[in-house]
Amino acid sequence: MAVVVLAAFTVLGGLVAALAGAYGLRQTRRITAVGAVTQALVKATLPGAERPTLQFETGDGRVVEVVSPVPPSRRRPLAAGDRVGIAYDVEDPRETVLIGGERTGLDRAFVGAGAALVVLGAVLAVAVR
DSSP states (O other): OHHHHHHHHHHHHHHHHHHHHHHHHHHHHHHHHHSEEEEEEEEOOOTTOSSOEEEEEOTTSOEEEEEOSSOTTSSSOOOTTOEEEEEEOSSOTTOEEETTOOOHHHHHHHHHHHHHHHHHHHHHHHHHO
């Protein structure tokens, strides 16, 4: 019985990981394909924050500040004063993608790991019977 519960939790965890990765890939593709493109100013990282803030102007003239979608472990970290190209969702400008800094590899890894966990859970459930 305990193995069946373990198998169920493994499958559920795998589904969550796979869905999270698929959602990330979908959002990145959607924003990159239909989002508006502009330049953003990199502002200084606030004390206690891991990522800098990006400031940009939308097509309708609003000034928006968002936390950078780029992780601090990037090869070349963003520095205050830099200008970077971004794509943003016109309906929700807080949703941004740094052009050239998309993290599709991480999202694909989530999909792959999730699929592997689903298969492992299924194998565990079948092995018990």
